[in-house]
Amino acid sequence: MSKIEFDRRDFLKVMGVSGVAATVAGCDMPSYITSEEGAEEVIPYLSPEEFVIPGVGVHYASTCLQCPATCGIRGRVREGRVLKLEGNPKSALNTGKLCQMGQAGLQTHYNPDRLTKPLVRKDGALAEATWEDALALIEEKTGPSSGLSGGRFAWLTGTISGHQSVLLKAHLESLGSSSHFVHEVINTRVWQAVCQDMLGQSMPRLRIDKAKMVLSFGADFLGTWMSPIHFSADYARFRSGEDRGMLVQAEPSMSLTGANADLWVALRPGTEGVMALGLANVLINKERMDASALPAAALELINQYGVSRTTKMTGIAGDRLIRIARHLKERSPSLVLAGASAAGHVGGYQSVQAAMLLNILLGNIDQTIEASGDFALPQLASVSGGTSDLSRFADAAGAGKLDAVFFDGSNPLFAAPNHLGLTEKFDSIPFKVAFSQFMDETTAHADVVLPMASALEDWGTHVAAYQGGDHEIAFQQPLMEPIYPGTRSFGDMLLALNSMRNPGSYDGLEDYYGYLQSAVGSIPGVLKGEDDEAINVSAWNRILQDGRLQMPVDTRAFTSNLSMDDMDVRDADPAFPYYLVPTPRGTLYDGRHANIPWLQESPDQISKVVWNSWAEIHPVTAAKLAVEEGDVITVTTPDGVLEVPVYIHKGIHVDVVAVPMGQGHEDYGRYARGRGVNPLKILQPGSDAKTGELALYGSRAALAATGRAGRLIKMGNTETQHGRKIVATITAEQQRRNEGDS
Amino acid sequence: MSLVRNFIEDWSRYRRSIDEGGFHEYEHMWGMVIDLDKCTGCNACSVACYAENNLAVVGEDKFENGQGMHWMRIERYWDEPNIGNERVRDTQEHGASFMPMMCQQCNSATCEPVCPVSAAYHTPDGLNAQIYNRCVGSRYCANNCPYRLRYFNFFSYYEDSWPSPLDMQLNPDITVRDKGVMEKCTFCVQRIRSTKNAAKMEDRQVVDGEVQTACQQTCPTSAIVFGDLLDHESDVHKLWHKHQTRLGTTKQKKDNPELRGYRLYEQLNTEPSVTYLERVRDV
Numbered sequence A: 001m002s003k004i005e006f007d008r009r010d011f012l013k014v015m016g017v018s019g020v021a022a023t024v025a026g027c028d029m030p031s032y033i034t035s036e037e038g039a040e041e042v043i044p045y046l047s048p049e050e051f052v053i054p055g056v057g058v059h060y061a062s063t064c065l066q067c068p069a070t071c072g073i074r075g076r077v078r079e080g081r082v083l084k085l086e087g088n089p090k091s092a093l094n095t096g097k098l099c100q101m102g103q104a105g106l107q108t109h110y111n112p113d114r115l116t117k118p119l120v121r122k123d124g125a126l127a128e129a130t131w132e133d134a135l136a137l138i139e140e141k142t143g144p145s146s147g148l149s150g151g152r153f154a155w156l157t158g159t160i161s162g163h164q165s166v167l168l169k170a171h172l173e174s175l176g177s178s179s180h181f182v183h184e185v186i187n188t189r190v191w192q193a194v195c196q197d198m199l200g201q202s203m204p205r206l207r208i209d210k211a212k213m214v215l216s217f218g219a220d221f222l223g224t225w226m227s228p229i230h231f232s233a234d235y236a237r238f239r240s241g242e243d244r245g246m247l248v249q250a251e252p253s254m255s256l257t258g259a260n261a262d263l264w265v266a267l268r269p270g271t272e273g274v275m276a277l278g279l280a281n282v283l284i285n286k287e288r289m290d291a292s293a294l295p296a297a298a299l300e301l302i303n304q305y306g307v308s309r310t311t312k313m314t315g316i317a318g319d320r321l322i323r324i325a326r327h328l329k330e331r332s333p334s335l336v337l338a339g340a341s342a343a344g345h346v347g348g349y350q351s352v353q354a355a356m357l358l359n360i361l362l363g364n365i366d367q368t369i370e371a372s373g374d375f376a377l378p379q380l381a382s383v384s385g386g387t388s389d390l391s392r393f394a395d396a397a398g399a400g401k402l403d404a405v406f407f408d409g410s411n412p413l414f415a416a417p418n419h420l421g422l423t424e425k426f427d428s429i430p431f432k433v434a435f436s437q438f439m440d441e442t443t444a445h446a447d448v449v450l451p452m453a454s455a456l457e458d459w460g461t462h463v464a465a466y467q468g469g470d471h472e473i474a475f476q477q478p479l480m481e482p483i484y485p486g487t488r489s490f491g492d493m494l495l496a497l498n499s500m501r502n503p504g505s506y507d508g509l510e511d512y513y514g515y516l517q518s519a520v521g522s523i524p525g526v527l528k529g530e531d532d533e534a535i536n537v538s539a540w541n542r543i544l545q546d547g548r549l550q551m552p553v554d555t556r557a558f559t560s561n562l563s564m565d566d567m568d569v570r571d572a573d574p575a576f577p578y579y580l581v582p583t584p585r586g587t588l589y590d591g592r593h594a595n596i597p598w599l600q601e602s603p604d605q606i607s608k609v610v611w612n613s614w615a616e617i618h619p620v621t622a623a624k625l626a627v628e629e630g631d632v633i634t635v636t637t638p639d640g641v642l643e644v645p646v647y648i649h650k651g652i653h654v655d656v657v658a659v660p661m662g663q664g665h666e667d668y669g670r671y672a673r674g675r676g677v678n679p680l681k682i683l684q685p686g687s688d689a690k691t692g693e694l695a696l697y698g699s700r701a702a703l704a705a706t707g708r709a710g711r712l713i714k715m716g717n718t719e720t721q722h723g724r725k726i727v728a729t730i731t732a733e734q735q736r737r738n739e740g741d742s
Numbered sequence B: 001m002s003l004v005r006n007f008i009e010d011w012s013r014y015r016r017s018i019d020e021g022g023f024h025e026y027e028h029m030w031g032m033v034i035d036l037d038k039c040t041g042c043n044a045c046s047v048a049c050y051a052e053n054n055l056a057v058v059g060e061d062k063f064e065n066g067q068g069m070h071w072m073r074i075e076r077y078w079d080e081p082n083i084g085n086e087r088v089r090d091t092q093e094h095g096a097s098f099m100p101m102m103c104q105q106c107n108s109a110t111c112e113p114v115c116p117v118s119a120a121y122h123t124p125d126g127l128n129a130q131i132y133n134r135c136v137g138s139r140y141c142a143n144n145c146p147y148r149l150r151y152f153n154f155f156s157y158y159e160d161s162w163p164s165p166l167d168m169q170l171n172p173d174i175t176v177r178d179k180g181v182m183e184k185c186t187f188c189v190q191r192i193r194s195t196k197n198a199a200k201m202e203d204r205q206v207v208d209g210e211v212q213t214a215c216q217q218t219c220p221t222s223a224i225v226f227g228d229l230l231d232h233e234s235d236v237h238k239l240w241h242k243h244q245t246r247l248g249t250t251k252q253k254k255d256n257p258e259l260r261g262y263r264l265y266e267q268l269n270t271e272p273s274v275t276y277l278e279r280v281r282d283v
């Protein structure tokens, strides 16, 4: 359909296939899926009118963009409106399932606070403008005649992959810049770095389903870590049958995963690595496990962390440590994970490294940690975000190194701690363009605001950073026509920006849809045979029906490099005796879902609070402060103060105060604005030395009662069952006796 | 002669246990199993139900007054009466206890007989149904529900719940309820309906797995199983059977008392259609 004008090498590059000869195994596309509503088919969104039958729903496959995991979705569409989202059963990642944020994708799309018209800053204030004016201004400031080039131009995005990433890179290249800041508060960068360094692959496959025991240092794999819906299905298998797996979770405050643990251990923040080394010590010295796989330096380090030292540093009783070690030895293969609360410290890398060392000692490599290989088309692979990019961005902006920044899919001004001083630095950048759906904190500071189509109105391709077995390209296709004619597709904008820089070179590509079809067509063996010129339309349609394109997996064995650094555990500051934990939760996530009414009214998984912020503290702490549930306390760090009502429970370390991320928006629409507090703001400076990731879990705080009662709105009036049999519990031993066959 | 035969036939029909549909000519007996060991308390089911069933978001003030409309709510308890309260020492060692709670579709529902206008009634599918346009808002049913899962429209919530264009998402297969009406989980009756209609058009029976409730469909761990208890090949029937729970009793007689199935508050003789499987902890 699209005629391509430019030369073949450039073409392949801009299509995301250069340098690879990946052929998709066979052209044997799966047959049509029938949906649950009787006989209708899952159809691609090609000529929607033909499928609008009054009163009959049809299903379109697409991709969930509510978090970076990119699960497959299917939208039920009736009379041209999308009414309900379900998981796409064809997706190897989420096999038909969705989380609550995924379900609520509908309310991002139909949100009453969407941006509908471009805005341009005039005399200090954002005012409505036409698309022509907005684009003309962008051309003036960043087009070929602007003189802008090199690192003075940058993109700041959230996690990005697929062909959007290819076009974004092409745009950067056209400006001679390589400044792409990829920002994600909830991320797995330190884990990826450790895997890369120790195993030679950054995203090995984690087989929770094959493990007989999982020891997780704060990896909230059922809630916010990596690919939670994929892991939830694995977890269900892990828990069933004769060999029901055992889950031990060690973390400072209870995550959703912790709430499901057989044994939940309250761990002093920052001592995750110490606990891992202490366990290794017990395994080697008490349980006599063979440690020949470990280098001498690692053994030397392990020997320094005997039971009494480990107990002293972590606060975990020695007999408990020994028991966990014994379980790990007996229940092989096991799996040791380390998540955000382990990684978010000055010595985060070392802690995660120690967890990986434990995996190696326990023989889990190639058992429950499997090599996954690289994505066959590296240009499409996920560029996963982190917080080191946020501080690098703040540095660049603060040093006056940036003249123009485009940003999309990220809200840095909301997420940046006060100590980065980002708002002032950001304002000092001369030209800032927001590609946004909402007036969030960052968008409010932009010079040009371009209203974007919602995820359910747009085309795209996505490659998950964590692939669940099969490697797949996930297809995002519109589930309906745009609600607002004034919004535009992000992909179309990327094409327009590229054409702006290289006039004429993208002429053959009518729109992003046309580009995607050509781009997918240029992947060998997908839409064309060896010498065919024409695109195989039915193959294309089937990809869109499935919402997925399976890619060949070129599995590469692990390499190993077992270096080990000593733990870096910082001493407490007596003026700030508590640790502040900014809890991530799969509800408001990093704050991006605070504008969704369903999620504001969805009770928090642990505290059951709705519509507000709260601070979790232990009953011992509450007694010290003489506060009761709902009383307001101040949480003070050297970088700021929060006032927030308390929720008191025992799923938290006595020295920890946990405040969930997500609330505290100054902007972001009627549901988010002026609600609760943002704990990210008052975090102290500090970052992991190896990766530069911010030490989100490393802040110290002082707590004080205000003497005021606050408002804590919760679902349910009781925390206990009062001895009734509501949730009954039996022991695993009883379960094993009776359910060997399931 | 035929009189006697009629009598015998009627009598045996009358005596037929509720497992077999009882003396009603039930077409289906929709039932559920929720495995509390698989349920992670994630809330996906609850939000899916909001999306499917046009549940109003009431806002913090009304939520504070107990007016949240969560047909499916995930209760969270900290204590563990079965493995001993004393185990909850200074830390929450075994995590939390989560309870997905929605209408238990009782077969001798305490809410039904108290309705002065019979707005709450039992369908030939074994569902506890609510006829919205018959409901006069006496709230007797909610008062009588031992599970507290009937939700009353004290206000016209729709006026504030779906500011445009949020209203475009409303499911046209079911209504938006107005002030004065009682509502609750329907086992996604609109999904049951459309599947039954489709089967009827094709002149066949509904097959197991064809009807999925919204909560079941999204549940990331597949903790929820739904189906027809009268269909002996259905997963839900097999699970009831395996865990030895049955309808028609206030106390399950089990060969093996360790089997995990139980019905919530069945001692009240409500005949719930939901079997929960006990949570498991490696202690």
Ligand code: SF4
Pocket: A064, A065, A066, A067, A068, A069, A070, A071, A094, A097, A098, A099, A100, A101, A102, A103, A227, A228, A229
């Ligand atoms: S985990 Fe949830 S929000 Fe993230 S992609 Fe999957 S369904 Fe969407």
Ligand code: SF4
Pocket: B038, B039, B040, B041, B042, B043, B044, B045, B046, B074, B100, B215, B218, B219, B220, B221, B222, B223, B224
């Ligand atoms: S969706 Fe499933 S796992 Fe999540 S709370 Fe509901 S029943 Fe439990």
Ligand code: SF4
Pocket: B048, B049, B052, B053, B071, B072, B102, B103, B184, B185, B186, B187, B188, B213, B214, B215, B216
């Ligand atoms: S069965 Fe349907 S109506 Fe009932 S709780 Fe589940 S989703 Fe809601």
